[in-house]
Amino acid sequence: MARATVQDVAKTAGVSVGTVSRVLNGSPAVSASSREKVAGAIRQLNYRPLASARDLRRDRTMRVLALSKNLDSPVISEAFRGFGDAAAEAGYVSLIAPTSGDLEREQQLVDMLRNGSVDGLILFSPTMPDEDVEALAEQLSVVQVCEIVDSEAAFGVSIDDRQAAYDITRHLIRTGARRLAMIGNQAARSGRLREQGFREALSQAGLTAEQTLFATGTFDFHAGRRLARELLAMDRLPDAVFCGSDTVAAGCVREITDAGLRVPDDLAVAGFDDSIQAEMCVPELTTIRQPAYDMGRVAFQALLERMTGPGAHRRGRTFLPHELVIRDSTKIQ
Amino acid sequence: MARATVQDVAKTAGVSVGTVSRVLNGSPAVSASSREKVAGAIRQLNYRPLASARDLRRDRTMRVLALSKNLDSPVISEAFRGFGDAAAEAGYVSLIAPTSGDLEREQQLVDMLRNGSVDGLILFSPTMPDEDVEALAEQLSVVQVCEIVDSEAAFGVSIDDRQAAYDITRHLIRTGARRLAMIGNQAARSGRLREQGFREALSQAGLTAEQTLFATGTFDFHAGRRLARELLAMDRLPDAVFCGSDTVAAGCVREITDAGLRVPDDLAVAGFDDSIQAEMCVPELTTIRQPAYDMGRVAFQALLERMTGPGAHRRGRTFLPHELVIRDSTKIQ
DNA sequence: AATGATTTTGGAATCGATTCCAAAGCCCCG
DNA sequence: CGGGGCTTTGGAATCGATTCCAAAATCATT
CATH class of the missing domain: 1.10.260.40 (lambda repressor-like DNA-binding domains)
Structure with missing residues (x-):
């Protein structure tokens, strides 16, 4: 049949x-x-x-694709939810595919845009070099979320990572910390911006970083533990450590606690993202809330504009407001 | 141009x-x-x-799609990784889409299989009624993972949830628990099987459940806390509680700890899945490891067989071995 | 050099849905 | 009843890649 x-x-x-x-x-x-x-x-x-016959004739698919390294990041999953909701409202089907940070896999998926399998593409954390993203965005409908290449052609949505890191570092200083450390992720552009914000807040307070550690492989719970161990091995402990993600901060807190020290009394810890991990941690984490759902929605709007809009493409970045969430992993006042 | x-x-x-x-x-x-x-x-x-022209002529897309309620479940993200790797090896592109438990959204995505946008479909946690899954599988290439309708037509991969729950409950009993409670998810088929395994282990030991609580809405950290509060309000506390997921178990542990009680001394807690949450929890959780990555791989193999294989479709379920992981949230010996 | 076998090529037909154009059908009004 | 305008319809052309068939080119062999 x-x-x-x-x-x-x-x-x-x-x-x-x-x-x-x-x-x-x-x-x-x-x-x-x-x-x-x-x-x-x-x-x-x-x-x-039949979709292929229809797509061929109509010259569009009403499908959009999002690419990210992982699926298990709370920020990404939430942003994708916003993206998907906005897409559905506009009659588009939204799909997501993880690249596992594998360039070849990423290329294969990006080809789906090139060969018209989808009408538009969202990039969460591209593995390809910046100039490739730019070249792609030059011709086709691409929007970046969270990690943004600062480009003429590409459009992107994120929070102001530098400012957010600045804000939370200032909070650490305000609560009395003078010897500050950071555990970050230099592999990501956002990670580098956060480092920058961290350093700016310090230098504005007349301080310098006591220690800055960067994960080499994955940026996860275990990496947090491992790097925290390095902090604990220092001659004189820092007062506070700013971590580039809640998950890493949770690993940090865990290692500190296991060593018999207390958070925040002996060492304050700050996270980033305000994911569920921030609440699961004991003590709960002071962190930066990213408006992930809205970032996803805005990203789709921008993508829609690029897909259907008139020739003049909107360009540049959109920054959504972040929020400092103060909990018990940092000292009071 | x-x-x-x-x-x-x-x-x-x-x-x-x-x-x-x-x-x-x-x-x-x-x-x-x-x-x-x-x-x-x-x-x-x-x-x-152009993909659409090629797909039209060839009558296949070399694309497969996975549907799940959420993206942020560690089991799903890991299973999808296995699925994606196996798909890539066979030259297929794998995509995933969350349904948010919305039937209409799910229908729209399932239509991608019906209208030939993809060649095959993996279902992680369908919202649609069982008979719809079955009817779909009757005609098209569908494979279920984790949550399996026991059907003639559909093929599925999972662990033996009943047995796994039985195993971990027996472990609780072996370590001295006599008054056992459970926090489960009756909304999911797997949840019901786990309840069954729990009860069987009890009755085999001549015991009956002290309390069984089921989440009504989401089955997450907060639900775990909320339901744990109910346990703590009981006249006489249970010895141990079996939770249907690590995340819920983590919420449970947190609520117990916040109440000034100790895990496992005052109340032992067991989780399920062996996700990262099991390790992030203090104390770390005794749990059941699901071979999620392999489940994904096997699921793709089955799907490939259905997509390309000869008329005689393989049917029924495949059970992959689970593993009891003993950690500090349950008593020793 | 001719013949046959083999390799390589061109081009029309095809996949299935959409769209455009012309033709047919309908209605209304004088 | 005829004709101008409107609605509705049929059907061919189209989208772009693949595939099949026949023709052309090449090669080998005598």
């Missing part, structure tokens, strides 16, 4: 393929009686228009 | 479209000189075959 085609429906309904197509696409130029006959035939044959 | 077509490439290379297509598809029936000319033209025009 092969798939029914528009021809089969036309024959069954006793009309022409043109009429069937018109019914399918809600054209008003169809009589009620034809509409009914076609609807009946469609039901009878369990007909669905 | 419109997209180049196979016609353009043919003209530029000075050959026919047939030859271009043969080069694209690596047919041996092309002379070296033609091959070179075509390769040059492709590079010059930056040509990519």
